[in-house]
Amino acid sequence: MSRAFTRRGFLASVLAGAGAAAGGILLQSCATLPESAPRPAPAPRPLAIPPLAPSTSDGGVRTFRLTAAPGDSGFLAGARTPTWGYDLPFGGPTLRAARGERVRVHVTNRLPETTTTHWHGMTLPAVMDGGPHQPIEPGATWSPEWTIEQPAATLWYHPHPHGHTERHVHRGLAGLFLIDDAAGAGGPLPHRYGVDDLPVVVTDRVFTADGSFDETRRNAHGLVGDTLLVNGTVAPYHVATTARIRLRLLNASSARCYRFARSDERPLVLAGTDSGLLAAPRPVPDVLLTPGERAEVLLDLEPARPVVLRSLPQDLGAVSGNERSIGALDTLDVLQIRPAAELEPAPPLPAALPHDPGPDPATATTVRRFELGNNTINGRTMDMSRVDEVVPAGATEVWELTNVHSRPHNLHVHDARGQVIEAGGRAVPPELRTWKDTVYVPPRTTTRLVLRFGRHADPATPYMYHCHLLYHEDQGMMGQFVVAPPGTTEVPPILAGGDHG
Template identity: 60%
Template structure:
């Protein structure tokens, strides 16, 4: 193959249609950012905090003149923000009022596998599922979404997603903005394409999945937020199917990164931008001066993808995300603390096992997700290193249920963005190997697995997922259908 004709042939063979970068300013008709309500809860006679969530079909008016068929939890699109404290026992009463089966997964939560809400905890139409567990992890910004086998993208994209905030004493003792909806703001970032009749376009996948041309934050197009305090904490969640974002401020001013997926950093870190691939979260604190307007935007990013195809994955796109409009008189916010929480690095030398995973061709280690195959068992309380290879020239990421992990390096190079932080989802640059280290918890169950998978929902649905169980030391291996891929 040579020259333009060769490239064209190659492009056709890959069904790769180059597209122009899109630049979407906050334009038209700015709207106040919708802030999802905090979910109501009550304590039952056993002292458990009980939440009610109902998934149902509805319609939502995103733009004047049309309505969009959507799904939501306790509302027409997305769901309320769940909030509970470390040490509390929660009971979630999840009702499925849809006409198809679904599940609700608590992404980032450390909990028994039967409560995890993965593809095995199916809620049939009309059914109710009532998982219960004790919150046993540090303060963090988690989220919840369906995890139906093969249907996750379509169910999330129709609107089933919400935030789940965990509080603890360590976080509460810090001078961080924490007044929900005032200076502590959830920002669920999604991209969608609207058809002329208002419906979401749900076809036209490229290799990464479905990319939209319109940004929604908490379901609001072109949102602005009236800010009344000198500092505002944004809890950013990439709840998109395939698109990655690199969040920055149009004022070029740096901001403070205070937390990643698994909780607070040891100290605020001054950054110019933060990249989030699907499923990842970051908490950032932005300082404002009176009457200032600052636009949070997503800038072109280096996904380190080969062959110029990053354009296809939207990496060259620029989106305005959210305009912050400071009041002319701002309430004083305390200075950010210079330190946050203690960070204990996991030592890869403590790992009892190193496992290798290779993501390519809709599979992991050559096998597509099979609900009836448990890929391996890990030992409760043990430390493992996982070497996760992206064997493609396209982006993937990697999410592990139940545990928080630390990112050691990619191709031997330490990762600055993930330095001294807890993650549950990590970006895998094309054709590289990323090492993560984690210590498993003690919720053993030889029968019910946790998932690990690419969080680009199209890939996940296509089978880029596997299952593991956590077993007692020396126990349960016999129950595992296939031994893993360790060495």
């Protein structure tokens, strides 16, 4: 069973329908990256599906509990891996709530050090955001509460302790937070969780000889792995029983980027990006996700005809020398999909999706410019006592991001949702704009983004904007903004917090 196939041979056998029951999968090795300890190619395993987090109704508030704690995972045959997780040894359960609901999460820290829990993509009051200013000390419980005020989307949660985010996430702390429309989980897209609506949380790791995660060998991008974990599964497969599946893709890696595509060269059908659905499903040849970005894609399947979701080499626009070290030259098999011999039929693709029109850049009240440098933003590194920007509550603004550096960077803006209106000197027409909270900015290019900010004014508590290559964030590639009542010009400096952990 553990006989190693070459990738090409494996794919050929899968595509011929012969590889579904037997054989291993060999991830293409990356000669210039730290090599995992030599070991047999792992046998395919069923894709783990993180459980939906249970909730109770507490005075009309949907209430969840999460506990971050050390655990022990079995990713590789014959080896145990020390990991961290929320309620699980690795990863975390999927939280799910509907637009308009009030939610509360009791987050308990059973880790040996201070952490935080950030709700990535969520519009919410700054004190609930879970950034570096909301530390959870060991043994403590933090209980943020807010109202879901945004449309259906695939969000996620992860630690954000200043200077230590990469390590906390790398050890396994990350989970999805799905937002449904007010009408509930239904709608025109597949929505049976774990059946035809599948979480696909993609990360990469290097394993040491004893099976531990190697968290010591970084390059300039951070920790880049040679083995993929999808929902914590190495070499995963999923048996599909429906003719259409929806994949909720999350790049939860520290630095590695993925260009997702089907092995049979049929298009993916893009239905949503970071913080919202498209106006209508759109066939695309591939989907590039840099760290922190999400996409919802639909795959139509034929009975008994396996297909592989792969990541193909990417043109990150990187100045020569970075493609290899960030893994952009690699071809990786992400997930084998094995359709059953009989599939539940799929309806025609919906002509329209529940969708909020994007903000009109003509209504932007401010244009802010940010230079992404060598782990700096506008020439500065993160200072928890400094407010870099003051944004009026509910504002629509244009943020102009220029990567003046030779390496790939992206930018995630807390509390805000927006759309890219110009990338690499080219305007993005309104019909091709999609909802984003994290955007890639290739080296030596400018990306212009129209952003709509939340309405929760709190001049004393900052939100973050930062590179989501987590090592860069930890190195200080982050700034702080407060959302203030419109007209506010003076805000108090932010002195709380410190270097946690």
